[in-house]
Amino acid sequence: MSSPNSAYPDTPEQAMKPKRHEWPLWEVFIRGQHGMSHRHVGSLHAPDADMAVKNARDVYTRRNEGVSIWVVEARHIAASSPSEKGPLYEPSESKVYRHPTFFDIPEEVGAM
Amino acid sequence: MTRDMAFFEFLLRMGDNTLVLGHRVSEWCGHAPVLEEDIALANTALDLIGQTQMWLGLAGEVEGQGRSADDLAMLRDAWDFRNVLLAEQPNGDFGQTMMRQYLFDQAHVLLLEKLAGSSDERVAAIAAKSVKEVAYHVERSRDTVIGLGDGTSESHRRMQAALDLLWPYAGEMFTDDEVSGIMAGEGIAPEPSSLRAAWDAAVQQTMSEATLVIPDSDFAHAGGKTGFRHTEHLGHMLTQMQWLQRAYPGARW
Numbered sequence: 001m002s003s004p005n006s007a008y009p010d011t012p013e014q015a016m017k018p019k020r021h022e023w024p025l026w027e028v029f030i031r032g033q034h035g036m037s038h039r040h041v042g043s044l045h046a047p048d049a050d051m052a053v054k055n056a057r058d059v060y061t062r063r064n065e066g067v068s069i070w071v072v073e074a075r076h077i078a079a080s081s082p083s084e085k086g087p088l089y090e091p092s093e094s095k096v097y098r099h100p101t102f103f104d105i106p107e108e109v110g111a112m
Numbered sequence: 113m114t115r116d117m118a119f120f121e122f123l124l125r126m127g128d129n130t131l132v133l134g135h136r137v138s139e140w141c142g143h144a145p146v147l148e149e150d151i152a153l154a155n156t157a158l159d160l161i162g163q164t165q166m167w168l169g170l171a172g173e174v175e176g177q178g179r180s181a182d183d184l185a186m187l188r189d190a191w192d193f194r195n196v197l198l199a200e201q202p203n204g205d206f207g208q209t210m211m212r213q214y215l216f217d218q219a220h221v222l223l224l225e226k227l228a229g230s231s232d233e234r235v236a237a238i239a240a241k242s243v244k245e246v247a248y249h250v251e252r253s254r255d256t257v258i259g260l261g262d263g264t265s266e267s268h269r270r271m272q273a274a275l276d277l278l279w280p281y282a283g284e285m286f287t288d289d290e291v292s293g294i295m296a297g298e299g300i301a302p303e304p305s306s307l308r309a310a311w312d313a314a315v316q317q318t319m320s321e322a323t324l325v326i327p328d329s330d331f332a333h334a335g336g337k338t339g340f341r342h343t344e345h346l347g348h349m350l351t352q353m354q355w356l357q358r359a360y361p362g363a364r365w
Contacts, residue, residue, distance in 0.1 A: 023146070044147075044148050045146060045147075045148060046148065047259065050255065051255065051259070054152070054251075054252055054255070055148040055152065057248075058148065058151050058152040058155050059147075059148060059151050059152075062151075062155060
């Protein structure tokens with residue numbers, strides 16, 4: 001996996017084989033002006049977390065899109081596997097009773 | 113020199129610094145080492161050009177000859193420019209560009225902080241708007257100077273060479289003269305020399321973190337902000353920057 005030093009093309013790591021040096025990949029999450037939660041907006045490369053936030057500011061908030069930035073190195077994200085789609089998600093398709101549509105919500109509760 | 117003449121000169125110094133440096137930085141557009149830096153540099157260039165519109169717009173107003181910001185930017189020749197020599201120096205490699213940016217940004221932010229309290233409301237308003245942009249510029253350029261200075265042997269060597277090359281151009285940002293004396297007397301702008309100690313302290317801190325050695329010399333090139341003698345680079349830059357308005361006078365989008 002890439003370490004911060006691999007950002008610098010001439011840093012000797014292994015004398016043997018030339019390898020492609022790149023800054024690590026970061027996933028960027030922005031909370032918009034009116035949004036409550038951070039949303040994934042894209043990714044970028046940066047040598048460290050601090051620069052990743054700065055790069056995210058420059059790449060993803062140029063048009064006033066956000067008020068808060070999260071970045072996380074892509075390798076730290078654990079994702080579900082597409083091949084497990086069946087067992088993971090299909091069982092819930094037939095369970096409509098899990099949607100809270102069978103209750104009458106009292107007026108005084110307001111928007112939910 | 114009358115107050116208004118000095119005020120006009122002062123505003124040209126502000127606007128020409130941001131115009132010339134903004135154009136220089138824009139030369140990286142599409143050429144920066146990585147996409148993220150390319151966009152960041154373009155943002156910085158656009159901030160500086162935006163500030164230019166305000167400074168030169170006010171300059172034209174103070175001059176009272178009906179010249180717009182565009183007229184001042186595109187229809188003056190090299191000897192009428194009042195930017196410091198540092199701003200017009202060529203980009204060199206990426207490290208040289210970032211070193212130039214940091215040395216300038218650090219002085220720029222200190223100056224704008226003071227100008228936000230200017231006795232002239234228009235100056236104070238422009239400074240208050242600009243200082244937020246420039247606070248980010250200096251944060252970014254400082255981090256990059258530190259990252260590259262304290263990076264690999266190659267990046268360190270290049271950053272030290274950039275500092276050695278550009279250091280003699282830094283001193284001009286802090287020299288006082290008749291213009292600055294009148295501005296300080298009117299409470300419009302501080303004497304440049306009054307910013308030097310804070311700049312020195314900040315730059316020493318940065319260079320120490322960057323493991324770079326500041327040249328042991330106070331020699332400073334002069335002639336940019338007085339217009340006495342620019343380096344040859346400004347004329348070459350203007351032939352590109354002003355070409356369209358020179359070849360097609362009055363052309364508009």
